[in-house]
Amino acid sequence: MTNSPFTPGIVPARLDGHVLQENFSDLHAPLDAHEALVAADRCYFCHDAPCITACPTSIDIPLFIRQISTGTPEAAAKTIFDQNILGGMCARVCPTETLCEQACVREAAEGKPVEIGRLQRHATDTLMAQGVHPYSRAVATGKRVAVVGAGPAGLACAHRLAMHGHDVDLFDARPKGGGLNEYGIATYKATDGFAGAELEWLMQIGGITLHKGRALGRDLSLDALCAEYDAVFLGMGLGGVNALRAAGEDRDGVLDAVDFIADLRQADDLANLPVGRNVVVIGGGMTAIDAAVQSKLLGAENVTVLYRRARAAMPASRYEQDLAASKGVRFIFNAMPVAILGNGVVTGVRVEYTRAEGRSLVGTGETFDIPADQLLKAIGQTLTGAPDALALEGGKIAVSGAGRTSASGVWAGGDCAAGGEDLTVTAVAQGRDAAEDIHASLMG
Ligand SMILES: Cc1cc2nc3c(=O)[nH]c(=O)nc-3n(C[C@H](O)[C@H](O)[C@H](O)COP(=O)(O)OP(=O)(O)OC[C@H]3O[C@@H](n4cnc5c(N)ncnc54)[C@H](O)[C@@H]3O)c2cc1C
Ligand code: SF4
Numbered sequence: 001m002t003n004s005p006f007t008p009g010i011v012p013a014r015l016d017g018h019v020l021q022e023n024f025s026d027l028h029a030p031l032d033a034h035e036a037l038v039a040a041d042r043c044y045f046c047h048d049a050p051c052i053t054a055c056p057t058s059i060d061i062p063l064f065i066r067q068i069s070t071g072t073p074e075a076a077a078k079t080i081f082d083q084n085i086l087g088g089m090c091a092r093v094c095p096t097e098t099l100c101e102q103a104c105v106r107e108a109a110e111g112k113p114v115e116i117g118r119l120q121r122h123a124t125d126t127l128m129a130q131g132v133h134p135y136s137r138a139v140a141t142g143k144r145v146a147v148v149g150a151g152p153a154g155l156a157c158a159h160r161l162a163m164h165g166h167d168v169d170l171f172d173a174r175p176k177g178g179g180l181n182e183y184g185i186a187t188y189k190a191t192d193g194f195a196g197a198e199l200e201w202l203m204q205i206g207g208i209t210l211h212k213g214r215a216l217g218r219d220l221s222l223d224a225l226c227a228e229y230d231a232v233f234l235g236m237g238l239g240g241v242n243a244l245r246a247a248g249e250d251r252d253g254v255l256d257a258v259d260f261i262a263d264l265r266q267a268d269d270l271a272n273l274p275v276g277r278n279v280v281v282i283g284g285g286m287t288a289i290d291a292a293v294q295s296k297l298l299g300a301e302n303v304t305v306l307y308r309r310a311r312a313a314m315p316a317s318r319y320e321q322d323l324a325a326s327k328g329v330r331f332i333f334n335a336m337p338v339a340i341l342g343n344g345v346v347t348g349v350r351v352e353y354t355r356a357e358g359r360s361l362v363g364t365g366e367t368f369d370i371p372a373d374q375l376l377k378a379i380g381q382t383l384t385g386a387p388d389a390l391a392l393e394g395g396k397i398a399v400s401g402a403g404r405t406s407a408s409g410v411w412a413g414g415d416c417a418a419g420g421e422d423l424t425v426t427a428v429a430q431g432r433d434a435a436e437d438i439h440a441s442l443m444g
Helices: 017-023 033-040 050-054 061-069 073-083 087-093 105-110 116-129 152-163 194-203 222-228 257-266 286-298 318-326 424-443
Strands: 144-148 167-172 208-212 231-234 254-256 278-282 302-306 330-332 335-343 345-357 360-371 374-377 410-412
Touching: 017 286, 033 061, 033 116, 050 061, 061 073, 061 116, 073 087, 073 116, 087 116, 087 194, 087 424, 116 194, 144 152, 144 222, 152 167, 152 194, 152 208, 152 231, 152 424, 222 231, 231 424, 254 257, 257 286, 257 374, 278 286, 278 360, 286 302, 286 318, 286 374, 302 335, 302 360, 318 330, 335 360, 345 374, 410 424
Parallel strands: 144 167, 144 231, 167 208, 231 410, 254 374, 278 302, 278 374, 302 330
Antiparallel strands: 335 345, 345 360
């Protein structure tokens, strides 16, 4: 190995292959059958269970946990999939610490919730490992629906529509389906090609044809889709990223964090992936945390997350922040970049402290410099390529009810639609609910 964490610049192979493999292995080991029984035993099977209300897909959590404790994890999986067909991925990526597990009565009583996420993974993995797809299609309706975007929203919508007997053409601009499950989620949350395996499993329902490399706005138009299909669902996510608006943003070494993560997710060999010695990540959401943690795991010597507000305002949960800190990531709060330093290539970031003035943030005038050979921007994504015909709200597609857009016969859900929380599980819920609404309107 010629490189190490101390090698200057952006270089590959800072760590040995076996260390990289270890670093990017499963964040939480799966529960074995005995551990699952013990974990399930902690559930009180509450009446009016608060964990169900806290789950955006309203999974009957006490029921599936009881099914695990009675030795029928396959039945538990079916309970989960009835509400959330991507229950396997959500078991891995949901911020359970701010959703079901935060609401669990045992969290309130003892500060130690029932491990709902790990139990969900145990159940869904058990059924999926058997290659079983527990749904079949209703009698064909003869109706055809176009779904644009094969991310969590589009997949949940397509699956539910196919189950109801409709034929679905699923279009995605990228060479692989799965959306951010395939290109965005941190490597250590969805290991061993799980996103691809889950997609294949979901497609076993039949009646869904996936057209890869087909983009709305480039290869397809909304007018043509509306003319050819009985309904259209848009689940195209957020393809653009916000600009930093700091001088020097065009220097070499400045990269969008989502692109860095997509390269990482698609890398055949992590040792070939270059990373800086001093990495600075700008932002405060899950993307910032994931980019920072993965830079550190690739062997960067110093990784710093710069967030312009106080810790309490950070969109990433405290659990995610602590995970990053445990890997050696440093946080600087109340600080914003004002200039990217360097001559052609980034060498550092000039940072100014901030303070809140009413509802806005202002610089305090006090600045300092941090060395950086790589700067990753994770300051939010934006909607690109939304058809002109659709009304927007806050930069996203305006929707009412179960994802109805301003155009008749066109629904939208997931990150591209206004009002969501930009989580995998909310995208699934919205795709599923739009499918039910489409079904009702086609059959009404
Ligand atoms: C780096 C990162 C990490 C994240 N980590 C987590 C996490 O740990 N837990 C969590 O709950 N959430 C996480 N999220 C958020 C979560 O991934 C999203 O909320 C979720 O994927 C949204 O699903 P979606 O189907 O709306 O969009 P996407 O997953 O973005 O899928 C949209 C699909 O549409 C396709 N598309 C886009 N434009 C077009 C077009 N014009 N024509 C055809 N197809 C198009 C895209 O190729 C893509 O496949 C993360 C997000 C990022 C960026
Ligand atoms: S709140 Fe906790 S204890 Fe009660 S049903 Fe849900 S998981 Fe079980």
